[in-house]
Amino acid sequence: MTEEVKAMEPHRINAAALLLARGLPGRTALAHGTHTLSYAQLRLAVAQAAGAWLDCGVHRGEVVMLRGTHGIERTVAFLGAIWAGAVPVPLARTRTGTVGHAWDTQAPSRFILDDSRAGYANAWRDSVVTIAEWRWYLQDAEAAEPVALRETSPACWTEPRTSAGGGARLLPHGFALLHAGETALDGPARGTRVSTVSGVLRVLRRGGSCVLSPPGMVTRLEAPAVELAFS
Numbered sequence: 109m110t111e112e113v114k115a116m117e118p119h120r121i122n123a124a125a126l127l128l129a130r131g132l133p134g135r136t137a138l139a140h141g142t143h144t145l146s147y148a149q150l151r152l153a154v155a156q157a158a159g160a161w162l163d164c165g166v167h168r169g170e171v172v173m174l175r176g177t178h179g180i181e182r183t184v185a186f187l188g189a190i191w192a193g194a195v196p197v198p199l200a201r202t203r204t205g206t207v208g209h210a211w212d213t214q215a216p217s218r219f220i221l222d223d224s225r226a227g228y229a230n231a232w233r234d235s236v237v238t239i240a241e242w243r244w245y246l247q248d249a250e251a252a253e254p255v256a257l258r259e260t261s262p263a264c265w266t267e268p269r270t271s272a273g274g275g276a277r278l279l280p281h282g283f284a285l286l287h288a289g290e291t292a293l294d295g296p297a298r299g300t301r302v303s304t305v306s307g308v309l310r311v312l313r314r315g316g317s318c319v320l321s322p323p324g325m326v327t328r329l330e331a332p333a334v335e336l337a338f339s
């Protein structure tokens with residue numbers, strides 16, 4: 109367990125810090141193509157991403173949107189938002205309305221990570237942090253301490269399961285805790301292919317290794333397994 113996790117107040121946790129303390133430091137945490145990050149490297153990257161979010165001005169409990177394919181860069185940004193105490197939402201690149209969800213009350217949201225501002229209405233354009241701008245923030249960011257929150261505090265949303273935005277789940281920080289009888293992986297970990305942030309969280313929760321794949325290239329067992337892990 110890392111010093112950041114030990115230093116948190118009793119009964120207050122940070123889901124990202126817990127997830128990234130669970131895997132062996134030298135074990136591969138994320139792999140995408142030829143790019144890999146060990147758990148030790150991912151912890152450092154996520155802490156720096158949290159610093160970048162804080163430099164942007166994100167507030168504790170604030171909903172932030174991340175659009176586009178969830179490669180390593182966006183996965184680090186997603187976990188960094190949780191580390192910083194924000195509540196990230198992973199959304200597809202399409203901007204189909206998601207009426208009825210919590211992030212609609214943020215319209216226009218203060219922070220949207222996307223490739224560019226192209227296609228956004230004027231009310232949203234100033235909220236967009238482009239990938240190029242995000243990389244600039246990262247260069248100057250210092251690693252941040254994880255923000256400790258109550259187990260019931262919102263940690264993140266999972267992906268919507270319909271084109272209209274339905275089926276997303278709000279996960280509390282407590283989802284990262286292991287239940288009675290559960291244990292983290294001990295020994296070599298076989299890479300698990302995942303195509304969603306939900307899948308990444310499920311694998312990291314057990315200290316496993318994620319192989320990021322395009323949507324539609326994982327088995328049908330992934331979604332039910334996520335439900336069981338977070339129930």
